[in-house]
Amino acid sequence: MLRTARAAIGLALLLTFGSVWSATGVAFVHGTGHQTDALNDYWTSDNVNSIRQGLTNQNNYVVINCDFEQYMWDSRAAGCLAGQLHNFITSRGITDLVVLTHSNGGNVMRWIMSNPTWDSRYPLIIERLRWVNALAPSSLGTPLADAVMQGNVFEASLGWLLGYQNDAVRMQQTSWMAYYNSTWLLGTSGRPALPKGFWNVVGTDVHANVFNGASYCGGYSYQAGLAITQAWLDSCSDGFLECSSQNGAGYLWFYDHWRTDRGRKLSHHQSRRDCFDLDIILRNDL
């Protein structure tokens, strides 16, 4: 009798608090920029609301707002991200955290995962992390950053080195990211593995055709700008990052057309929007 009562109480507790014991949460980490309303300005609420439908408790989500115009390790970048993730985990009892990053947000998150001893908030974040789904991460930088960080040192002052570009652009030059990948960041080929999964979604092409519906999701890409920027990029790119950079750290989850609706390809803008069922893929992963 006593044993039956104990079992019943145990079952009731499990049903009542089971979801608390394994509370899944999702965090949205934006890319380069100083965001104050990333929900609307970066991800869009339609996208976030669609993805969080995959949660048992749909309130267990956080949209990060930090200053990612700084170097990734800066207190306004990784420090800010760690603060918001740590607060999310502790205030909502998150035990199973899925982090969605876009573009340079992947580098800031990878900084935390690579340097758990940098900040006493980092270990808890890593421990509670299930994995990172890195949407078009700039893991190896971009030649577009190389192109704009240049002047001629023999003909002018060095002012252009620090001129109008922010530190995040400077950091995403390809030879800079090669340095940080070699010394401070983990997960690239030949380097130790990260403590949790870092799974890449790679955008492989960009459309800018007025007669192609795919061109309009997430904001129309203008052919005028594209034809110029593509001159710096490989044939496989999302218009901003080469595929090799997007798959430069962690592991490949999928190339866009493997899973998207009708095999559509994701431009750099589209990989942070609810385009071609990407939101459903991410929702079903929670």
Add this chain to the structure above:
Amino acid sequence: MKYTKTLIASCLVAGSTLAVAEIEWLDRQTSDLRTEHLSGDTAAVPASIHQESAPIQFSWSRDQALAGRMPAGDPSASAAAPVAESKQYWLDVTGRDLARGVDLPLTASGAVIRISALDSGTDLQLQPEQLKLEFNGRPVQARFGPDNVSRGRDLQREGMPVPEDTLAFRLSDRIGAGNLRVAHTDLQADMPLVINVHEPESPWTAKLSLPRFNFLAGEKMDFDFNLGDGRENINVRSIQAVVASPDASQTWPITRGRGNQLQVDAAPLARMDRPAPGLYEAHVYAETRHRGQTIRRDLTLAFSIAPPIARLNEQAARGQSSGQGVELILGVETAVAGRYQVNAEVLGTNAHGELEPFAFMQSAAELDAGEGQIELSLDPDVIRSSGLSAPFEVRNLQLLDQGRMYLLEQRAHGLRIFD
């Protein structure tokens, strides 16, 4: 393999339980980074800007990165040593220069020319209609079609962070190797501008490399530079090169050795009051003539130079936790106080007696100047789940300064730990 046998330094482990175990430091490799003498000039070392004060240790299994999902592919190859390649060059000009016309040597068709204000917010109005082009002395019409000319705002929308005061255009296939003269009317005479010439279809690529990413101040730096078309590398007539400090306030010349070899006899160290986040950069500007063709290429390569302010003192001890984990206590000698980090990759022995990498340890602590120690620990569960056993080996052992962002020591082969 020959080992340098050291000891179990009981003096290091006061207060902890000392295991009767043997630890050997492995031979240093030629590629290792290590100083024999700490810097005596600590006044020039900027203060540490670390914010964390608590000692933190963390370890994990290499399998954790793959937990729960099968990878569809490995990461792309990334550079094991610093290397930069370029099919482009830059010119700094003024509005006056551009009004007169600026000569741009080209080696192939399809070049992209970008003209930007050197500073943002100038309200500079660059218009395609006001461009005048001459190719090999003959006027050509500056008609590019809507797809091949773009302003700063369009490029920004595509993610290219140029200033708004930008005009970029792609040349047609009719304009190939030769001299392009570009002029633009109605510009403020003293307006500083930068012209970027990118030749994606050119066979001529310049390449600059270094043997490693990290240097200690005073070390010799040997750059490898070449310019080739995929079939041959050619001798370059003019190479100008400098090292620039992270805050861009100081430069040092890179000298040219034999052929296209470039070198710095002693890696320079910028004098800074506070750590300048960022990296040192080599800037190389090359120009030559080959079979009647002028070839220009500029390159930038990033790396780090650190003052030798700390090193592993080659004392190590093994503390024994209550479980079956690995606890290592490494001696660290420092010239200045700071927060120091040790990274270590751990290998264990499998049933066939072969070493397999299986875990990673990281630890950081504040240390005063002088002799100190950093403790590393590996979770017993990580060892158990690996199925591996002693002897263990620590490889890729690194000593870093968190508050100044220096890599101070790196050893490919660190320690062997016998059970």
